[in-house]
Amino acid sequence: MHETEDVLRQRHPAEASPSKAAAERLLKPKIEDVRPTSDESDMEAILHDEDRMERYTKSIPQDKGSLGEFADSFLESLPPRWRNWVVRGVFTFIMVSMFSFLVNRGATWLMALVFLIQFKCFQEIITIGLAVYRLYDFPWFRTLSWYFLVTSNYFFFGESLIDYWAILLRKDNFLNFLVTYHRLISFFLYCIGFVWFVLSLRKGYYMRQFSLFAWTHISLLLIVSQSFFIIQNIFQGIIWFLAPVSMIICCDIMSYFFGFFFGKTPLIKLSPKKTWEGFVGGAFSTVVFGILLALFLGHRPFFVCPVEDYYIDNTNCSIPPSFQPESYAVPRPFYWIFKILRRDPHIQLFPFVFHAIVMALFASLLGPFGGFFASGFKRAFKIKDFGDVIPGHGGLMDRFDCQLLMGTFVNVFIHTFIRVPNPSKLVTQILWLGPEDQLTVFNALREELTKSGLLP
Amino acid sequence: MHETEDVLRQRHPAEASPSKAAAERLLKPKIEDVRPTSDESDMEAILHDEDRMERYTKSIPQDKGSLGEFADSFLESLPPRWRNWVVRGVFTFIMVSMFSFLVNRGATWLMALVFLIQFKCFQEIITIGLAVYRLYDFPWFRTLSWYFLVTSNYFFFGESLIDYWAILLRKDNFLNFLVTYHRLISFFLYCIGFVWFVLSLRKGYYMRQFSLFAWTHISLLLIVSQSFFIIQNIFQGIIWFLAPVSMIICCDIMSYFFGFFFGKTPLIKLSPKKTWEGFVGGAFSTVVFGILLALFLGHRPFFVCPVEDYYIDNTNCSIPPSFQPESYAVPRPFYWIFKILRRDPHIQLFPFVFHAIVMALFASLLGPFGGFFASGFKRAFKIKDFGDVIPGHGGLMDRFDCQLLMGTFVNVFIHTFIRVPNPSKLVTQILWLGPEDQLTVFNALREELTKSGLLP
Numbered sequence: 001m002h003e004t005e006d007v008l009r010q011r012h013p014a015e016a017s018p019s020k021a022a023a024e025r026l027l028k029p030k031i032e033d034v035r036p037t038s039d040e041s042d043m044e045a046i047l048h049d050e051d052r053m054e055r056y057t058k059s060i061p062q063d064k065g066s067l068g069e070f071a072d073s074f075l076e077s078l079p080p081r082w083r084n085w086v087v088r089g090v091f092t093f094i095m096v097s098m099f100s101f102l103v104n105r106g107a108t109w110l111m112a113l114v115f116l117i118q119f120k121c122f123q124e125i126i127t128i129g130l131a132v133y134r135l136y137d138f139p140w141f142r143t144l145s146w147y148f149l150v151t152s153n154y155f156f157f158g159e160s161l162i163d164y165w166a167i168l169l170r171k172d173n174f175l176n177f178l179v180t181y182h183r184l185i186s187f188f189l190y191c192i193g194f195v196w197f198v199l200s201l202r203k204g205y206y207m208r209q210f211s212l213f214a215w216t217h218i219s220l221l222l223i224v225s226q227s228f229f230i231i232q233n234i235f236q237g238i239i240w241f242l243a244p245v246s247m248i249i250c251c252d253i254m255s256y257f258f259g260f261f262f263g264k265t266p267l268i269k270l271s272p273k274k275t276w277e278g279f280v281g282g283a284f285s286t287v288v289f290g291i292l293l294a295l296f297l298g299h300r301p302f303f304v305c306p307v308e309d310y311y312i313d314n315t316n317c318s319i320p321p322s323f324q325p326e327s328y329a330v331p332r333p334f335y336w337i338f339k340i341l342r343r344d345p346h347i348q349l350f351p352f353v354f355h356a357i358v359m360a361l362f363a364s365l366l367g368p369f370g371g372f373f374a375s376g377f378k379r380a381f382k383i384k385d386f387g388d389v390i391p392g393h394g395g396l397m398d399r400f401d402c403q404l405l406m407g408t409f410v411n412v413f414i415h416t417f418i419r420v421p422n423p424s425k426l427v428t429q430i431l432w433l434g435p436e437d438q439l440t441v442f443n444a445l446r447e448e449l450t451k452s453g454l455l456p
Numbered sequence: 457m458h459e460t461e462d463v464l465r466q467r468h469p470a471e472a473s474p475s476k477a478a479a480e481r482l483l484k485p486k487i488e489d490v491r492p493t494s495d496e497s498d499m500e501a502i503l504h505d506e507d508r509m510e511r512y513t514k515s516i517p518q519d520k521g522s523l524g525e526f527a528d529s530f531l532e533s534l535p536p537r538w539r540n541w542v543v544r545g546v547f548t549f550i551m552v553s554m555f556s557f558l559v560n561r562g563a564t565w566l567m568a569l570v571f572l573i574q575f576k577c578f579q580e581i582i583t584i585g586l587a588v589y590r591l592y593d594f595p596w597f598r599t600l601s602w603y604f605l606v607t608s609n610y611f612f613f614g615e616s617l618i619d620y621w622a623i624l625l626r627k628d629n630f631l632n633f634l635v636t637y638h639r640l641i642s643f644f645l646y647c648i649g650f651v652w653f654v655l656s657l658r659k660g661y662y663m664r665q666f667s668l669f670a671w672t673h674i675s676l677l678l679i680v681s682q683s684f685f686i687i688q689n690i691f692q693g694i695i696w697f698l699a700p701v702s703m704i705i706c707c708d709i710m711s712y713f714f715g716f717f718f719g720k721t722p723l724i725k726l727s728p729k730k731t732w733e734g735f736v737g738g739a740f741s742t743v744v745f746g747i748l749l750a751l752f753l754g755h756r757p758f759f760v761c762p763v764e765d766y767y768i769d770n771t772n773c774s775i776p777p778s779f780q781p782e783s784y785a786v787p788r789p790f791y792w793i794f795k796i797l798r799r800d801p802h803i804q805l806f807p808f809v810f811h812a813i814v815m816a817l818f819a820s821l822l823g824p825f826g827g828f829f830a831s832g833f834k835r836a837f838k839i840k841d842f843g844d845v846i847p848g849h850g851g852l853m854d855r856f857d858c859q860l861l862m863g864t865f866v867n868v869f870i871h872t873f874i875r876v877p878n879p880s881k882l883v884t885q886i887l888w889l890g891p892e893d894q895l896t897v898f899n900a901l902r903e904e905l906t907k908s909g910l911l912p
Contacts, residue, residue, distance in 0.1 A: 184872045187865065191822055194861075198828045201726055206836035217677065218670045270657055366647055372654045380662035405650075409643065416640045423889065423896045430882055430901060435910055440879045442901055442911070445886060449898055454891055 057131050057381045061388040063395075085260075087392035092253065095390065095399075103242055107234050107307045110241060114234070118227040120396045122149055122219055124386040129215040132381060133208040141209070144200070145216045147193050152220045155186035156228040160235065222404065230407035236414050237320070239303040243293055243356060244410045247363040248402050250289045255282030255368075271375045274368070283364035290360030294353045298323050304352075322352045322418060355413070362409050367402040374401035513587050513837045517844040519851075543848035548709065551846065551855075559698055563690050563763045566697060570690070574683040576852045578605055578675055580842040585671040588837060589664040597665070600656070601672045603649050608676045611642035612684040616691065678860065686863035692870050693776070695759040699749055699812060700866045703819040704858050706745045711738030711824075727831045730824070739820035746816030750809045754779050760808075778808045778874060811869070818865050823858040830857035 075083045102109045126145045162179050178185070201209055233240040255274070258281025265276040297303045305317035330338060330345040338345040374397065378384065387395025430441050449455040531539045558565045582601045618635050634641070657665055689696040711730070714737025721732040753759045761773035786794060786801045794801040830853065834840065843851025886897050905911040 181872055183868045187868045191825075194829070195822070195825050198726070198825050198832065199724075201828075201832045203725070203835075206832055210833055210836045214670055214674045218673055221673065221677065268655075269659070270654070366651070369651050369654050372657075373650070376654065376657045376662055377666055379659075380666045412639045412643045416637055423893045423900065426882065426886055426889075426897055427900045427904065431904060433879065433882075435908075437879045438901075438905060439910055441882055442898075442905055444879065444883045445894075445898055445901070448883065448887060449894060452891075454895055455898070 057128060057383045059131050060128060060383055060386075062383065063385045063388045063391060063393065084392065089392075091390050091392045096249070099245075103238065106302075107238055110234055110238065111231050114227050114230050117396055117400060118153075118223055119149070120389065121223050121227075121386075121400060124395045124397050125219045125223065126216065128381055128383070128386070129212055129219075133212050133215070141200070141212060144193060144196060145212075145219075147196070148190075148216055148220060149224065151186065151189040151193060152224045154189065155182075156224060157231075158182045158186065160228060160232055226404040226408050229411035230403070233407060233410050233414060235307045236418065237304050237306050239297050239352070240410060240414060240418075242297070242303065243290065244359055244363060244406045245403060246293060247286050247290050247360050248367055248406050251282045251286040251364045251367060252402070254285035254289075255279060258282060258285075268372055270372050270379070274372075279364075279368065283361070286364040287357060287360040290356040290363075291353060294350075294356035298350050298352050320418075322355060323350045325350050355417070359406075359410060359413070363402075363406055366409070367406050370402040370405040374398070513584060513839045515587050516584055516839055516842075518839065519841045519844045519847060519849065540848065545848075547846050547848045552705070555701075559694065562758075563694055566690055566694065567687050570683050570686050573852055573856060574609075574679055575605070576845065577679050577683075577842075577856060580851045580853050581675045581679065582672065584837055584839070584842070585668055585675075589668050589671075597656070597668060600649060600652060601668075601675075603652070604646075604672055604676060605680065607642065607645040607649060608680045610645065611638075612680060613687075614638045614642065616684060616688055682860040682864050685867035686859070689863060689866050689870060691763045692874065693760050693762050695753050695808070696866060696870060698753070698759065699746065700815050700819060700862045701859060702749060703742050703746055703816050704823055704862050707738045707742040707820045707823060708858070710741035710745075711735060714738060714741075724828055726828045726835070730828075735820075735824065738824075739817070742820040743813060743816040746812040746819075747809060750806075750812035754806055754808050776874075778811060779806045781806050811873070815862075815866060815869070819858075819862055822865070823862050826858040826861040830854070 075086060078086065099113075102113055122145075126142065129145075130142060158178070159182070162182060197209075197213055230241065233244070255278040257278075259273070259275045259278025262277040262281065263275035266272060267274040267276050267279050301317060301319065304320060304323045306320065325348045327346045328349055330347060335345050374386075378386070385394025386397035389396055390399065393399055430438055433441065446455065531542060534542065555569075558569055582598065585601075586598060614634070615638070618638060653665075653669055686697065689700075711734040713734075715729065715731045715734025718733040718737065719731035722728060723730040723732050723735050757773060757775065760776060760779045762776065781804045783802045784805055786803060791801050830842075834842070841850025842853035845852055846855065849855055886894055889897065902911065
């Protein structure tokens with residue numbers, strides 16, 4: 001609630017300070033205010049006026065920090081600052097438990113979770129867009145947004161499947177058709193939406209229709225594409241999903257703790273609650289947490305095996321190189337410790353520990369900018385939360401703002417350092433070719449390998 | 457000029473009709489009107505008000521159909537409808553000549569042309585955005601947009617290069633580094649822009665800063681990604697670029713002609729000048745034109761050879777299958793013609809002729825929607841043209857609106873039907889691997905081929 005009051009105070013310096021009741025009266029939506037106006041000139045006049053933004057976005061459900069009547073009566077006895085803590089804490093605990101449960105269920109459930117979250121986040125963003133641009137006269141405009149969501153999901157999901165399950169799909173003729181023509185089908189599905197949009201353009205609504213079109217596309221770009229990067233990460237092994245997600249959660253929680261207890265120096269104007277103390281404390285904790293997590297999970301096939309090996313072949317995979325122990329020389333400045341202990345100055349670690357450090361650094365240094373971005377966005381539209389799905393936290397987007405950027409980073413990281421051309425995938429691709437081309441490749445390869453001396 | 461008058465008449469019914477001078481007074485930007493206001497509340501009040509949109513976008517240069525003093529004095533003697541024709545015609549001719557010259561110069565020049573057009577189109581769109589959101593107080597916001605342009609160009613250009621010139625790049629260590637870390641580098645370049653944007657957020661400007669951020673991203677999505685699809689098409693062979701581009705031009709010109717001479721039934725409200733007669737006539741002419749063009753260009757290596765073969769190896773390429781003659785049975789209903797002529801009811805054609813028909817149909821049926829989209833966009837912001845670079849035509853975006861969608865279609869088409877896994881590319885990819893992995897692939901492949909009976 002503090003943030004909302006700040007916002008109000010900025011714009012109504014006289015009104016907001018006296019009583020909380022007055023502030024709440026301002027926050028409560030009046031039905032007349034949010035009802036659509038179909039008169040063109042009127043609509044043009046009230047449209048997009050930042051000062052009146054609050055009138056439109058008021059209809060978006062906001063977190064009230066309430067847990068239902070019974071719990072609330074108990075919470076009443078606590079001082080307000082602690083009350084928020086309790087609600088937030090309880091729901092953090094609930095979410096972490098549910099998440100752990102799903103992690104134990106394996107990759108398929110996690111992918112379903114990412115899917116669900118993606119849909120809900122998209123809905124939250126689109127709801128804000130529809131409130132801002134007030135296209136209530138076009139009931140199917142919302143449908144169009146969802147159509148684009150389904151289309152882009154079809155496209156991205158297909159691309160992932162083709163990438164990973166190529167062998168399986170080869171066996172089925174119908175799926176084979178979908179694979180071969182995947183891009184063409186997706187493109188035509190998109191074209192249908194595009195034509196639909198163009199045909200729906202109506203005089204006097206142009207500006208807002210284009211704005212919502214842009215809004216939908218930015219949402220797709222931000223949410224759908226990034227959540228598919230996350231799904232691709234799951235394919236690489238659950239740990240590539242679990243570690244970054246936990247790091248962001250850890251960073252969030254620890255920054256909050258450090259900020260709560262030691263926070264003094266404000267970090268950035270966008271989020272007045274964030275402090276340098278929280279930022280640094282969060283970063284340090286996250287790196288430590290990342291190392292521990294890597295050591296804890298790194299030797300369990302359930303977490304480290306690529307999904308295709310573990311689930312599809314149903315055999316124990318060969319442990320990927322990132323998780324095979326290697327001997328590392330301790331940096332010179334620390335030699336003396338090992339001399340005292342009379343031990344060899346080499347330690348056995350698997351490379352993922354270092355990957356984890358890099359990811360933890362990204363999560364704690366660049367990740368928060370995803371959060372700042374979301375804060376700024378909320379301020380632009382004068383809302384406190386993206387929704388009210390999670391009491392004490394707000395909407396799903398409030399929790400997952402940093403996860404998206406992180407997921408993309410991990411995806412790029414995997415693509416660059418981990419999944420560098422995979423021999424078995426190349427063989428798969430070759431076997432997709434016609435028999436003649438398969439032989440062509442084989443002969444060309446034999447020739448090249450003979451040339452380079454690898455074959456006699 | 458007709459369109460502008462229409463727009464004016466709609467909104468100022470009393471003023472616009474009496475004299476042309478009055479209309480022109482309204483069109484001419486007054487300096488005071490477009491000057492930025494830094495006062496926050498004032499800015500909020502005037503922001504985004506569709507009715508006042510014209511005040512902002514007035515500063516965008518519009519085509520005046522003028523050819524300089526000398527030519528204008530000659531044109532004065534013509535009736536207005538013909539005057540427009542002449543200016544338009546002259547510049548169509550100039551553009552087509554320049555284009556033909558560049559086509560003769562080969563692929564590199566064409567790619568440079570696409571690059572240039574891409575930059576100019578991006579500039580036109582960003583200029584409109586800056587005029588609409590009036591962020592003159594943030595001189596580096598324009599810089600940020602260009603930064604994103606360069607970043608995304610770096611990303612896409614790199615991806616194309618890696619795809620096509622992998623063999624060349626293997627020889628150079630520095631380029632090798634850029635190839636290996638390409639996505640990571642691009643991602644960090646993007647992150648810098650993202651952080652820059654977040655740090656630049658200033659109270660009272662949030663809404664507009666986010667809008668421009670979205671604006672920039674949509675422009676990147678529309679212009680940069682699609683123009684890279686076009687560049688990829690050039691790599692596949694100049695014909696894959698030249699044929700679709702000419703088809704769109706042909707469709708534009710022929711629709712204009714048919715509409716001019718026979719146009720009666722309006723096609724779509726968005727573009728009142730477009731008629732069903734023009735649409736159908738354009739479609740028919742484009743298909744005929746496409747077939748003739750295919751027959752004319754399809755047997756010249758200069759046009760049909762992939763760029764990598766023709767330019768890099770500097771040898772004559774082996775003609776791709778799409779351009780090798782095949783024997784097609786004439787459809788039964790036409791048998792009698794061949795019976796009368798006493799000829800075999802089979803004709804020799806190369807498959808590209810059919811590809812050309814498909815492309816021509818797309819160009820003439822779906823292509824125009826790119827144009828309608830652009831029309832709607834211009835109407836939303838109350839402008840007649842995207843700029844005034846080409847007299848008689850307007851801005852570059854006015855000419856290339858349909859080219860982008862077409863380029864994407866051709867790219868998908870190539871990806872689906874033409875470039876289906878290329879044996880030599882797969883061999884290249886294998887040779888990128890370490891020596892051990894190369895042998896692994898070879899042995900796995902030999903095993904698989906033996907299993908399937910292709911090898912003894």
